Structures are given as structure tokens and as C-alpha cells.
Amino acid sequence: MNEKEFLDAYQQYADAIYRHCYFRVYDEDLAKDLTQETFIKTWKYIIEGKEIKNLKAFLYRVAVNLIIDHSRKKVTLAMDDLKEKEASMRLHSIESTMSDNFEIKEIVGMLDSLDEKYRQVIVMRYIDELSPPEIADVLKISTNAVSVKLNYALKKLREVIKLKYHES
């Protein structure tokens, strides 16, 4: 891969990677930093002379790992705090760093009701619009494992949506 191909890939995938990061960390500035870091780390990999067979999957994989690293750093600091707060208060603190768009806040609210491992596959399937084989390639798990996680996540999500709209 040469510079031009990489920069073309930037133009093609920057928004998608940003969107993925945003719906995982709910923070515009942090999502931007993670996106930039994703491309920089990918370039570092390229200049080491290593081959990338599927750049799209590679970019998502790097982004996913950066998000995991970030949440690990955060969890030790925030763990005590989060235990004290109700889920709605936690969501409120997240909302202060989010877009003002109501529909986006609704989506974030739904995603936040899921465990991280299920949120990840839901974001990849319904926001990033990756197919189950593509998700499997990114996460380095089998397509079957992706399908199982997706089914479980969808079941939980439908319960939350049903409850929310039934209440409203």
C-alpha cells in the first residue's frame, strides 16, 4: 500500500470509523481522537512493511482495540463513581458530551442499556452496517459466534424498545 491509497482510504473510511467510535464512547472529541489514532496506528503498521489484506476490517479492528484500551484506563478511575450513581444519572453525564440531536440521544440511550460486548456487535451491524462475516473478521471470532451475540443483543434491545415505547 502506498501513501495515496492510504489517504484515499482516509477519505473513504474516516466518517465511518468516527461514527463507530462515537457510538461506543458517546463523546465527539474523544471519538475524533480515537479516529485519528486509528489511522496513525494503521500507518505505523504499514511502514513496518506488514501486509494488510483487508484495510476496512483492519481499521475497525484498530479502532475497537483503542476503544477497549481507553475503557480499561477509564474503568479504574470511574468504577467507584459509577457504582454510586443510578444508570440514568450516568447517562445524563454522558449526554453532556454528546450531540444535541434528539434521535442520536435516543440511540445512545438504547445502546447504553446493553452490555459492552453486545453493544459492540449491535453498533457494527446496525450503525457501521457490517455483515456478520465482516464483523467476524474484525473481532477475529467465528461468524457463528457473531450471530449468537447478535441474536442475544437484539432480543435484549427489542425488550428495551418495547418497554420504553410501552411506557411512553
Added chain:
Amino acid sequence: MNLDPVGKFFRNSNKVMLDQKKKDDMHQEVLRFMKNNPIKERGILMRWFSLKAPVVALAGMLLFLGLGGIASVQADSSLPGDFLYPIKIGFNEKIQEVLAFSDQAKLKLNIDLTEIRLKEAAELVVKNKMDDKLEAKVRNNFKIRADKASKYIDKINKKAMKIDELKTTTTNFEASLRAQSSIINDLKKRPNNKVTNEFISDIKDVTSKISERNKDKKDSFKLDNMLK
């Protein structure tokens, strides 16, 4: 895709995207990182040999046959003022121009060569080889390639072919010029540098022209999208 209620629920998520300024700023940062951490250069001639076109392969064989072929390969890494530099400019690059068949290929070639002119200038300064005579040659060669690149941008634009691809190419070109200009500007601050303000001005002029063309294309691209 996404006809079920869950899919419909998430359909508005595509509203989340980078605004153009943030995207451009990030592009600059990534480009700066790439310039400071380049891929080990293989030389334009070796890059061409990696293409599969039979004509390129034949041209490669002809180049390697005879003593002239060996000199030509060595010329590829030469700098202005070196003995083999005229072969690089007058022969190697001319061959590449002949072998670039489409306007898009000619544009990409001239963009590459414009960037190489700037890298040569930076290398001359770093090696303390730049003088007034060489700077005049470098400026002239840079302007020749930059003008050719601009000419092909206008030509492709007029034909209204592959506008998306052109937009990407010119955006990257503009970003690259800004990054190179920044590097040369930093080198200018070195003591005993031989880079003149006129050279920096030349680079800024070319960058502005490309930026203007880019702006026109962004506006017409937005308009095209609105009309869809």
C-alpha cells in the same frame, strides 16, 4: 438491509459524521505523521515496474538493457546538481509521461513529481547543498510540474469525469503541498539556509490555486448532491 424495527431505529445514526473542518484538520495531522514517518522509498521507476501493464514491462526491459539502463535506475535517487539528475528529469520522467495514457494517470504522475521536487528541495537544504543557482532550478522544475498538474485538473474537471476521484486526489494534493511547505518553512529557519521567501511564496501560490479549484469542486459536489 435494515427493514426490521431495530434497523429502522438506528437509521438516523448516519447523521453522525465528522464536520469538514475537523476532517481536514485530522487529515493534516495524519499527513504530517506520514511525512515524518515515510515508507522506505523504492523510487518511481521501481514502482512502475510493479505494475502489470505489458508496455511498462517492455519499457522496463529496454531500460535495463545496456549501460544507459543502469544509469537511468541510479539517476532515480539523484538530486539537483548531481551528475545523473538530468537523466532523471530529461529521460526517466519523460518515459513515465509517455507511458501515462489517461488524463487521470498524467495528473497523478504530475502530482507525484511536484511532490518530489519539494522533497528534493528539502533534502538539499538538510544536506546543506542548496545555493541560489540550484534554488532557481528547483523553483522552475517545481512550477513546471505544478502547472501541468493544474492543467490536468482543469481538463478532467471540464470533461466532468470521475469527479469523486478527482476531488479525493486534489484534496490529498493540497494537503501534501501544505505539509511540504510547512517542512520547508521549518528548514528555512535553520542558520545559513539558502531557501528564499520567493520559493516559499511559489509553493503557497500553487497551494492556493489548488485550494481554489478544490473549493469550486466541493461547492459543485454539494450542489450535485442536493440535486440528487
